[in-house]
Amino acid sequence: MVEGTNIGQAPPNIVARYVGNETINATIGVAPGPTGPWSYITGVPNSDLDVVAPPPAYLSVAGWAA
Amino acid sequence: MVGVAYRGKIALDDITVEFKVEPLDTSNGMGFGVREVVTLEGQISESERVRLERASNFCPVGQSMSKGSIEFEDEIRWSSGETALAFPVPDDHQPLTGNIPAIPEGTVSGMYLLDTKERDESGAMIHEGEAKVSIRYGNLTRPSRSVVVGGHSSDGMVPGPFPLAHSGWLSSTVSTLSRLLPFGAAGAEGLMVELFMPTSPGGPAASQSNAAEGIIGYRQVKRRITVPGTPSEIPLGTIQAALLRDPMSITYKNGGVLLSHDVVVG
Numbered sequence: 001m002v003e004g005t006n007i008g009q010a011p012p013n014i015v016a017r018y019v020g021n022e023t024i025n026a027t028i029g030v031a032p033g034p035t036g037p038w039s040y041i042t043g044v045p046n047s048d049l050d051v052v053a054p055p056p057a058y059l060s061v062a063g064w065a066a
Numbered sequence: 067m068v069g070v071a072y073r074g075k076i077a078l079d080d081i082t083v084e085f086k087v088e089p090l091d092t093s094n095g096m097g098f099g100v101r102e103v104v105t106l107e108g109q110i111s112e113s114e115r116v117r118l119e120r121a122s123n124f125c126p127v128g129q130s131m132s133k134g135s136i137e138f139e140d141e142i143r144w145s146s147g148e149t150a151l152a153f154p155v156p157d158d159h160q161p162l163t164g165n166i167p168a169i170p171e172g173t174v175s176g177m178y179l180l181d182t183k184e185r186d187e188s189g190a191m192i193h194e195g196e197a198k199v200s201i202r203y204g205n206l207t208r209p210s211r212s213v214v215v216g217g218h219s220s221d222g223m224v225p226g227p228f229p230l231a232h233s234g235w236l237s238s239t240v241s242t243l244s245r246l247l248p249f250g251a252a253g254a255e256g257l258m259v260e261l262f263m264p265t266s267p268g269g270p271a272a273s274q275s276n277a278a279e280g281i282i283g284y285r286q287v288k289r290r291i292t293v294p295g296t297p298s299e300i301p302l303g304t305i306q307a308a309l310l311r312d313p314m315s316i317t318y319k320n321g322g323v324l325l326s327h328d329v330v331v332g
Contacts, residue, residue, distance in 0.1 A: 012260035012290070014229060016236035020255065024240045026233035034221035040214065040230075042237040044244060045167040050205045054212055056237035057098055057169050057313055061085050062199040063231030064127045065176030066216030 022046050024056065067104070068178065068194040069218070069274040070121040076114045080107035082332075085174040087203070088325065095316045098169040099325040102128075105332040117278070119329035124280050126273040127227045134321035137286045142305055145256055146296040155306050162307035164246045169313060172203030182219060194218045194270070218270050226270075232261055232287075238314030239291065246308040247293065247300055256294035263287045 016026040022044040029036015042059055043051025071078035086101040104122050106115065122128070129135035140152035182195035196217035203210055216230045225233075236259040244254040266273060266285065276283040293300050309315055317323045 010262065010264070013263045014233050014236055014261040016233065016240045016259045018240050018244050018254040018257040020253075024237045024244075026237045028225045028229040028233050036222075036225065038225045038229075040233055040237075042234070042241070044241040045169060046245075047167050047206075050207055050210070054172070054201045054203045054210070055169050056234045056241050057317075058087065058172065058174060058201050058203055058234070059214070059237060060131065060231045060234030060314055060317075061087060061100060061174040062176075062201055062214050063216060063227045063229070063234065064125070064131060065083050065085060065174050065199045066127075066197040066214075066227040066230060 021052075022049065023052060026059070067118060067122060067125070068183070069191075069270060070278045071118060072191050072194070073271075073274065074114075074117060074278065076110060076118065077108045078106060078110065078118070080180065081105065081178050083176040087169065087172045087174065089168045089171055095313075095320070096323055097166070097313045099323055100131075100174075101326045102324060102328070104329045106329065107332050110331050115329060115331055120280050121274070121277040122329050123327060124277040124282065126277060126283055127231045128324070129282055129321075130228075130231060130285075131317050132321050132324040133282055134319055135282050135284050136318045137284055138318065139286075139288050140309070141288065141290045142302060143290060143292045144296055144300070145292065145294045148297050150297070150302050152291070152302060152306055152309070155310070159303070159306055159310065161310035162246050162304060164308075164311070166242060166245055166311060166313075170204035172201065175200045175202075179215075179217075182217065184220060193220060196224050228263075228266075232263065235314040235318055236261055236289070239289070239309070239312055242312035242315075243291070243293070243305070243308055246311060247304065250295060250299065252294060254294070256292070258292040260290040260292075261287055262290070 011031040027039045041053040042056045043053045083104045176197045179196045184193040239259045
């Protein structure tokens, strides 16, 4: 079963940007409307400094948990 | 799970889930795996537990990470203005070399927020409600934690589980490309990933029906990756090779992240 057919015909649902200092900002629901926006910070795993937020995979698992 | 139990008239009073996130040898590509334990509360028979176990095993979001149910196509845009499709990737294309630090060990625990369930005037459930998700993970100098809330509520209350999971996927893409691509002096500034995700026909009810029946619901999405620079500075093949190293992209493509899965009655 394949769900969804109108790929690319609407604004993006989610945008993730590198914002420096091993940090990424992802925003859900960037288009005008009732479903968002919500922004989440994640940290790029690295060997030099503590990350300010969980690595990205943790955010995906959080969605699974929800 | 709450929606499946409600539609199946299973007396599920409460539910929690815990994922243990384990770093794995990078030879499997993903670099991590998860062990899931779902704990059910209520007067639940063994046959009902088995039904809920199947629904849990075919959770729509879980399918994307354990069964590869997301079918995605990539478009690359350079800040200089050129665009290119990045699929299909040749079978003999080799992953880009370079160091990606391991995903640290940790846990992700979901607690159902019972009073967020929404009902209509007749008392029928119209939205399953929300979950508080606590994330604990290793950091370089100390353990760290954070909390997110997600689920199924009236529009605008909280993000749904799929958008949350996808935001992690896109962030992982940015993370990996920021580590591996040969950026110029400005570094990864301007690196951006967008997702175009059509609305699921039938909404959560259809997805939960699929889960209850053990059906994989495939979804098609488009990912657009914008990189700073020009195609001569950062060639398409290099970007494709870097994507072959991204833990979440590998997980979405191949599934297989679930190391163990238990559903127990507490």
